[in-house]
Amino acid sequence: MREIILYFQHDPRLLLPSWLFLLSLILFVTMAVDKHRAKQGLWRVPEKRLFLLALLGGACGGVLGMRVFRHKTRHWTFVWGFPALALAQLALLFWLFWKG
Secondary structure: OHHHHHHHHHOHHHHHHHHHHHHHHHHHHHHHHHHHHHHHOOOOOOHHHHHHHHHHHHHHHHHHHHHHHOOOOOOHHHHHHHHHHHHHHHHHHHHHHHHO
């Protein structure tokens, strides 16, 4: 844990891309699990949880999950919301590195 803290102290700008990658990976896997559960007729991941993960930084993983698993593609809130959040998160990321 100490090594991780020292790594980000060296260049704190790396914290945001790492956070976005981690949350994107979590949302991508969550989309896969939810699609599998939908096919099996099992308990589903609440849509609010998917959006929360997207808002916290995982929107790129959500968009990729929608495409790969063909999941939530009929819901306009996902079709428009996830890409809009992904663009905003990527814009923030590029702004951070452009500024620095």
